[in-house]
Amino acid sequence: MAVSGVETAELAALLMELKDRSGLSYGVLAKRLHMSASTLHRYCRGEALPPEFGTVERLARLCRATPEEQAELHRRWIAADTARQRERERKGPPPRPAVPVETHAAPVPEVRPQGLRVALAGAGVVAAVVAIALLVGLLTDGGDDGSGEGDLAAILDGGQEAEDAPLAVTTRPYAFDQCEGRYLVDLPPAQVPPPPTETDAAGWVRALEAVPAGEQLVELAVQGTGAETVVLRDLRVRVTATGEPLPWELYGGYSACGGGPVRTSAFDIDLDAASPRPTAVDGQQGPPLWVDESEPLVLYATAHAEERSVEWYLELEWSSGDRSGTLRIDDDGEPFRTSAVGDQREMNYMIGGTEWFDSETGEPVSR
Known part of the structure; x- marks a missing residue:
């Protein structure tokens, strides 16, 4: 379309x-x-x-x-x-196709990543990689209309509907810092496809149920939807769960970077703190900030976890004239999840390579 x-x-x-x-x-x-x-x-x-x-x-x-x-x-x-x-x-979700009254077709079971893991456990290396690659492709395919990931997951306080907010937020929960990403995955190397580009990271992460390792960079592109100025009054962190660092396999490797911002403000978040909160870095300005229809703003929030596994989300408080509200920013309705790294080995993948290798010894790792 x-x-x-x-x-x-x-x-x-x-x-x-x-x-x-x-x-x-x-x-x-x-x-x-x-x-x-x-x-x-x-x-x-x-x-x-x-x-x-x-x-x-x-x-x-x-x-x-x-x-x-x-x-x-x-x-x-x-x-x-x-x-x-x-x-x-404005258009809303597309209507569901009509289902014939008389049908004897068996219902198609929903395919979930967890079920995929079980199926892959007894499969060969080639079949496992192909199956995951196909799933990644399905999750990252934007379609002919250019649609893709990163839609706003927003909940407003005060009873106001999300679509009434005078601003829009596009979220990239797996942006890359220094052109690379590191992830913990509960799968052996033979069942993990090559590392993703930044564009494909969300589909790769969700297909494998991966968790960012050590830190997670969340990018928020914020823009007003009308001529009025919208003040971004505060950015808060809400922790929903904590636990021990995940003992899963650690994967890193090559990647491709995304683009530069228009106006930016960057924040660090210490997820190990008792009450994590964003702190402006490199002398950049923190809230209050502002946006309107012609002046967008890109916010970068880098969350660090060195001691534990943390589930968390962000709240963006805004006001415009006599209107105000709070947007919940998360990963497509679920909290972000970031885990500290233990003493597990790290595996990398060379550009043009065909397999994962141990980052310390340089030896290929097949299982």
Whole structure:
């Protein structure tokens, strides 16, 4: 389904300008971006919106965009993504197809990651990797309309409905710090596919029921939905559960970075503290902050866990005129989960490699 809207058209116009200026064909650029030429063509014509800004940023780098152009691309992508989310909320969920009255077909059981683990336990290495890879693909596939992960999981206090809030928040719960991610997974190496790119991290994590190891970087793109200014008064941490560090296998490895922000504010969160709270870092400004329709803001919250496993979420308190509320920010309705790392070995994966290896000895690890 084609994506329409002024915001998407403005993003596409700049993408097309950069592509034409580069002198590279759709085929060459698409190959380097690991996508089809037809998909890239639709992005540049405004017929589809890239599901993650990381895709836009990598295209900009290939076309040698300036830092100013990259910042403008990010602003336009946020505006288009916010418009897409508003359109989804307006339309509501698609109607369920009618089920014939007379049918003898047996119900299809729901496939869950836990069930997948049991099935993989007795399967061969190749079958296990293929099965997980297919599941990752299903979870990360944005579809032809460019839709993807990261929708707002919001609950407002005071009885006000979430869709009435004058701001939109797009959440990336598994952003990368220093272009890498480390995860704890309760599966042996033979059943774990190669590490994900930043764009694919959410699907990879959810398919394997992985948990960020040591720290978790959550990115919040916040934008007003109208002309009025929205003040972000406070950002709070709520811990829902704690426990011992997970004794699972530790996986790291290569990755691909996402893009740079428009305006940012970064926070550190010590999950080992008795009452964790975000602390502004590197001299950056903390709340109160502000956004409106034309001035988005990207918040980065880096949560650290060195002593325990923690389940947690964020609360973003806002006000606009005589209106106010609190948005709950979590992982698609579930708390974020971050675990400290014990003394387990770490396994890595080389770019272009075919298997996991022990990071200390360099020896391949097959099971």
